[in-house]
Amino acid sequence: MIPLMKNTFLNEYETKKELVDFIMKAKILSMGEKCLEFEKAFAKAQGRKHCILFNSGGSANLALLQALKNLGRLKDGDKVGFSALTWSTNVMPILQLGMKAVPVDCDPKTLNSMSANLAETLKTEKLSAFFITNALGLAGDLGEIRELCKKNGIILIEDNCESLGTVLPGGRTGNFGQASTFSFFVAHHMSTIEGGCCCTDDDELDEMLRVTRANGWDRNLPFAAQRRLREKYGVKSEFEAKYTFYDLGFNLRPTEITGFLGLTQLRYLDANCETRQKNFRLLEAEVKNNPDLIPLETGHLSFVSNFAFTVVCKTKELRSKYIEQFSGDGVEIRPVIAGNMQRQPFYAKYVGKKFDLKGAEFLHECGFYFGNYPELTDSDLDMLKSCLRKY
Ligand SMILES: Cc1ncc(COP(=O)(O)O)c(C=O)c1O
Known part of the structure; x- marks a missing residue:
């Protein structure tokens, strides 16, 4: 798990x-x-x-x-x-x-x-x-x-x-x-x-x-x-x-x-962010090799301090497959935050006007994330990398 x-x-x-x-x-x-x-x-x-x-x-x-x-x-x-x-x-x-x-x-x-x-x-x-x-x-x-x-x-x-x-x-x-x-x-x-x-x-x-x-x-x-x-x-x-x-x-x-x-936590923060970035780069390399997934663009950032690795699949159907793969291997996953916020019940209740938001909608349908933290062991990372491979 x-x-x-x-x-x-x-x-x-x-x-x-x-x-x-x-x-x-x-x-x-x-x-x-x-x-x-x-x-x-x-x-x-x-x-x-x-x-x-x-x-x-x-x-x-x-x-x-x-x-x-x-x-x-x-x-x-x-x-x-x-x-x-x-x-x-x-x-x-x-x-x-x-x-x-x-x-x-x-x-x-x-x-x-x-x-x-x-x-x-x-x-x-x-x-x-x-x-x-x-x-x-x-x-x-x-x-x-x-x-x-x-x-x-x-x-x-x-x-x-x-x-x-x-x-x-x-x-x-x-x-x-x-x-x-x-x-x-x-x-x-x-x-x-x-x-x-x-x-x-x-x-x-x-x-x-x-x-x-x-x-x-x-x-x-x-x-x-x-x-x-x-x-x-x-x-x-x-x-x-x-x-x-x-x-x-x-x-x-x-x-x-x-x-x-x-x-106390501030003392460890910088080292912790370094490890998160190292994990991120390792997992990112795996995504780049998988034609089912869309790699994230980070070229405009000089340091990525990531606590949840987001997987974006090319289609909704592919996401269902990968959700099954990750869950089946015991990896805890979540939707990409609240997705397209307009789809949330509270939002629909209080805001009448709706916008056509293609990007947020796509992430709502095709994305999910799992945790990225310093306590991930080498074998955890190997498991995550294998889940990110095309099967
Ligand atoms: C973007 C964003 N804003 C605000 C919050 C709220 O933070 P908290 O849970 O400390 O209230 C979160 C929580 O995860 C968040 O992701």
């Missing part, structure tokens, strides 16, 4: 031991110093000014859109583009927060929305923002997408929950837009069990994300920002300030356990 993942953590045994010790010694386990320490470390590793830690990647997505609304950069009824191939909680907050979701098709060869796909959407739709997903360890031509957004006055934000560590010649995925989100759920590149974050270089957005993360209050802001808010709203005492709520928020806070685990 080759499961989607084998361990909860990178360096599982050591991490669990350290975690037990941390919990036994910690005085406070609600959000505090460890979260702040992790935020600083992750921002540095990612090459961003700010990192705001959340209790999940989905929470980071929700908070990011709410924060942009709180700042008046997005408003009710605005059209927000999203990659048609993505996760449910990338799209749901667009609808939950009163905006209109517009799918941007993807290219089955890169699994991602490319600038050509965005240009196609812009022929008929005026977007206020594009919440692109860097899907499955890969990414689109983000430099060109950024230019296109700039030219059309579109706010670019990235859901980088699936591509932490992937690099283009123009920089790391997650560093192309105003802000980007990450997930630290089990089976992603690093895990804090549940967890996620948002990165940005924008001071105002950083501040608003912290207000949005915790009830709409100012307690997690630096002193100068608190003073500014309190003066603006005539809050006269510390007593009053404790329960003053400045803007729309939720409770999406992580715990100190999240921060602690994040710090």
